[in-house]
Amino acid sequence: LKEGKKNHFQKTIDELQPYDIAKIYSSIPAKHRTRFLLFINVEQIADLIQELEKDLQFEALTKLGIEKSGQVMDLMDNDDLASLLEHLSKDKMEELLSGMKKEESKIVQDIMNYPPETAGRLMTNRFVWIKDHYTIRETVEKLKTFAEYSETINYLYVIDQNKHLVGVVSYRDIILANENEKIQDIMYSRVISVTADTDQEEVARLIERYDFLAIPVVDNGVLVGIVTVDDIIDVVISEATEDIEKLSASGKAIDFDTKAYVAAYRRLPWLILLLFIGIVSGTIISQFEETLSTVVALAFFMPMIAGMTGNTGTQSLAVVVRGLITREVDRKTAAQLIFRELKVGLIIGFICGILIALIALVWQGSAVLGLVVGSSLIMTLVIGTLAGTIIPLILYRLNVDPAIASGPLITTLNDIVSLFIYFGMATLFINQLM
Amino acid sequence: LKEGKKNHFQKTIDELQPYDIAKIYSSIPAKHRTRFLLFINVEQIADLIQELEKDLQFEALTKLGIEKSGQVMDLMDNDDLASLLEHLSKDKMEELLSGMKKEESKIVQDIMNYPPETAGRLMTNRFVWIKDHYTIRETVEKLKTFAEYSETINYLYVIDQNKHLVGVVSYRDIILANENEKIQDIMYSRVISVTADTDQEEVARLIERYDFLAIPVVDNGVLVGIVTVDDIIDVVISEATEDIEKLSASGKAIDFDTKAYVAAYRRLPWLILLLFIGIVSGTIISQFEETLSTVVALAFFMPMIAGMTGNTGTQSLAVVVRGLITREVDRKTAAQLIFRELKVGLIIGFICGILIALIALVWQGSAVLGLVVGSSLIMTLVIGTLAGTIIPLILYRLNVDPAIASGPLITTLNDIVSLFIYFGMATLFINQLM
Structure with missing residues (x-):
């Protein structure tokens, strides 16, 4: 062929x-x-x-x-x-x-x-603008002349003599109108627009919210380009992928075709960071060496407490990170959210804490061990939930991407806190535990 | 007001x-x-x-x-x-x-x-179809009659006398054509369509790939509806949110407005599952109680090894889950991917393993401990990477959503494996360690 x-x-x-x-x-x-x-x-x-x-x-x-x-x-x-x-x-x-x-x-x-990830980077100038005093007939003539210049979206943007964006009409409106009607009489004039430096997530949020096929970009009122929905789908997909990459610290932009050494190189920074944080955990445990060697059974519950605290933090983190995609958060919403997560932490803390206390009692036959493990878990779950909520909210407030408080970071932080609480409680009750 | x-x-x-x-x-x-x-x-x-x-x-x-x-x-x-x-x-x-x-x-x-999450559930019948033998003039007349019935997208779908979908024209094509031209002469006839039971992710993939504003739904060739791009943006967002929910096991559909007890109820199943898996880890450690009480320093490296193995698994998992969104995976791609991740596992395993061996040597002054910790980490990182790749691929093959092999499950599985390897190695070298 x-x-x-x-x-x-x-x-x-x-x-x-x-x-x-x-x-x-x-x-x-x-x-x-x-x-x-x-x-x-x-x-x-x-x-x-x-x-x-x-x-x-x-x-x-x-x-x-x-x-x-x-x-x-x-x-x-x-x-x-x-x-x-x-x-x-x-x-x-x-x-x-x-x-x-x-x-x-x-x-x-x-x-x-334009800075990366802004409307300016996504916009195209392949669109047809028309003037507000055009009649439908003049508009159709202009369209026939510039046919190949337009992306195939449904809107025509209307500008006045100062090139200011004043309205929008759809191709359908043009077909349905009479030849002699003026654009300014049929156009929709409350156009929602963005500026070239609007963040691409904000552009996506507007297009999703209003079900637009495109959104105009203006600079001091002057129409400079449009962002179309197909670019926005790509933005939504890549932002979600970025969130997942950050939450799982899986390394930037690794796909099926990435070479092994490149993928390893992109993942290593996270893993080496984790390794050093692991040394910190180790140092904490080594501080409690005496407690641990006295009651070796304490080690049995270590992975469970650390794992659950880490996971509860990730759960809260995921809720906050995803929520921020479709919602802006003000002081009031943030306070409500923290209070809600505090309640969630208390509920799951008490249920899991009592459950593990009973299991520890039956398994190791020690009520004191049950008390230590159970009460530690209640505390670590409440703290884990709050850390997973408050840290990303603070980052958001500081205009840092909250997803960067990624899974492993929150997890490891919670690891360290939970080890302190657990061994602290154990040391407190060491005489009863022996 | x-x-x-x-x-x-x-x-x-x-x-x-x-x-x-x-x-x-x-x-x-x-x-x-x-x-x-x-x-x-x-x-x-x-x-x-x-x-x-x-x-x-x-x-x-x-x-x-x-x-x-x-x-x-x-x-x-x-x-x-x-x-x-x-x-x-x-x-x-x-x-x-x-x-x-x-x-x-x-x-x-x-x-x-129609089953949930299929094209049938997303499609609308608010679109205008036209017949292939219409002239442009007849089309415009029909459009004027049915104006309020159509969603505001750019396409008109063309059917023949048997109501079979035979082509598509855009409003723009209509404006640019002459009044007497026939639709069948200006229409684009290689229409890409889906059926009502096509999965919504597949629909999203097609719309994203071809930058369509809508895609027609046919049943035995007969046009029954269209799916528009605004619905697809919602699909892409909700699928990404679902992936994150599953990867972080953060519980289904928890947003800022969810009540505390509902959120706790949705998260608890995962946490209780984790709790019991934690008991399994505990049981494994208890099997090695003698080893552990002989060399308490082994406990110092436990969180680090478990944490890193868990995280490396999540990294691979995230790559596979996100990759499957835009790519189909056949036997060959799967084999390549597993081989790639094996290499990644070996690279990061050797680098992190040697690093921690040196740290353990300096910190605890024992070359044997360094050897045990380092070689364990190499093995667990390789296994963790492979588990994070192979398990979701198997699930995908079985038509189960791979994201369900969620973060905590892979993490915990890797926890257990890593404890076995670590304490196994330690027991092997117990005489040298003492």
Whole structure:
């Protein structure tokens, strides 16, 4: 198929979605890819490149040569192009940008100047704006002229003579209106917009809340771009993945294709940190060596107490981190949440504490041991729950990502606290325990 | 505002987004809500109700009385209505359905018959279909007639005389085409569709992959509904939340508003399970009581070894669970992944093992203790990594949600294994350790 019959090949390609074309492209041997690129037109190459993995994107752009890659890059969505180029060295990037039209390369460079994870990085300028005094007929004419420039979303944004965003109409509104009606009479004028430096999570929250397909980005009232829902789905997925990475301290951006040594390198910092915190736990235990060697049975309950305290902290942490995704938290909500978790800690503390006290009594035949283990567990569970709630809230307050108080950190902190409480209680009752 | 001036009030409401109306409605005292509902029309009530919390939804429907609530429910999106009604008792549900138009209530009941988390549950019938032999002019006329029936997405689905889905056109295509062109000549005919029983994660994957705004649902080729991107964002968010809930065993559906005893009740099963697994760990340690009482220093390294093994398992687990969201895994990918994680386990095992051996040597002044601790850590880290990879893959293979092999389960399993290895090694070298 990919050898001779150019016509037949092109007809097949024309009917496929970009994702599928990219899949075929990735699967053919590298030496045939140059021919593949010769067989399709620049619009198709632009669509194809946007769907490829990063390394194949560069390969393809290099294969094309400066001039043609410039043409292709002119056609790519600016936000996608910006996120591709930012991974290149400065020289390579400037070389590629030199092949583009001046105004297009300027836009891409502007996008790259916005901080990461903001609306500015996600926005595209491939949208059609119309003026508020246009009639429907004028609008349709403008649409026919600029058809290829618009991402396929449903909205047209309306600006006044100062380029200020004043309204929005949908393609459907245009179809349903009469030819001579004016845009300003049919547009919806209470447009919700963001600025270029709005955090991408906030943009996602607005789009999710209002079920928008896109949201306009303004700079001092002037419309500068739009963020579309497909970018937002990617944001939602990557933010959730980041939360999970942080909560489980599993290392940044490890997927199925990551090389073993890279994955190990990304996970090691956490593990070495844990190792040293483990030494701290060890030092605490060594302080209680006498207690422990007197009542060796104390060691039996160590993993249980540490494990449960660690887990209860993670449970609270997960609730707070996920809750912050869809809700803002003020002082009042924070206080309510802490009070709620205090109650949760007390309930689960008393139930688990009494349960383990009974088990310890039956298993080791010592009421005092039961009392020590049970009362320690009540205290550590309450403290664990509160730590898992308060620490991420403080981080949130300080504008630090609360998920960074990740699972293992909270777990290990709780480990240390629980060892102190447990061995402290045991030392207190050491005479009764013997 | 909400008291007297009905006209002014209505004008304000008309300009607000449903989400904001819902926020105002929720914030006013319950006794004023009835009056609020009287002041706005049924379309607005329908939009409002879709944005409310579950309990306020029922409250509002009850306030309206059977007849008016029926009118409102006729106007609601069928998928939203279905997910509201499924939480009611059978009697209450039938009472509410009785106020609706026959054909509308039938559709809602049909939706509720699909299994949860499938395309059938998410789809709406509020879309406009057109026939392939329509001209653009006929299409526009049909659109004008059915304007209020369509969700505001960009696509029109095209069916043939047998109601089979044969193509799709966008509103933009309609605007750009000539009045006399036929739909079948401008439509895109390689439509990607799903069936009503397609899993919602698969639907989300397709919409994300192809950047669609909606995807059609077919039953034996016949178009029965569409799933829109706003529902998919909700799916992506709730699936990610579920993953986090399972990975951290934080209990189902606990948010900031959950009552303390409900939250405690949802978390307790995990904690009690952990408690009993903790007893198992304790029993293992008690088997090695002699070893432990001979060399109490062994206890110092217990939390570190268990903690690190648990965490390395969670790291692998998180990679597998998140990877499965965007990728299907076949036998070959699984084998590659396991091999990769084996290598990762070996790398981090040797680095951390040698490090802790040196620390143990310096701290406790015993080369044998260093050897025991270090070699145990190497083994437990390799096993922990593999367990965190293989267990979720097996569950995936068995069509069980892999996230259910949740953090604490993998952690605790690794706890037990690591205790066995550690004390086993120690017992082996007990003469040298003394």
